Amino acid sequence: YRTINNLPETPRTTIVACLIQNGYAYWAHCGDSRLYWMRQGQILLRTKDHSRIETLIAQGKVDPSERHTHPDRNKLFNCLGAPNSPIVE
Structure with missing residues (x-):
């Protein structure tokens, strides 16, 4: 697909x-x-994003208030189609 x-x-x-x-x-x-x-x-979130920003927040390295403005907010560490096998939670 990529080559075509x-x-x-x-x-x-x-x-x-x-x-x-x-x-x-x-x-x-x-x-x-x-x-x-x-x-x-109430709307309740049941899944956690597999993203760099959520990992940084969980590690206490970034404040949750930066979730929508941080430069790494759109970086994923887990998805379908990547070279490494996906982790399905």
């Missing part, structure tokens, strides 16, 4: 999938695609 379309890199993507069956929800995700639940009028 003269792309500098192989296309990559993120994914989230959810199966609701017999009263249970099962989900998996890779990258920064997100799954939310609606509970009693």
Whole structure:
């Protein structure tokens, strides 16, 4: 695909999938695609982004207030189509 379309890199993507069956929800995700639940009028995030900025925040190296402005905010460490195998959570 990359060679045919003269792309500098192989296309990559993120994914989230959810199966609701017999009263249970099962989900998996890779990258920064997100799954939310609606509970009693609140929107609850159920997945964590596989991104550089979220890793830095979790390590205490960056303040959460920088989430939307930090230079690394769009860098992913996990996605489909990368040279290394994806980690599906």
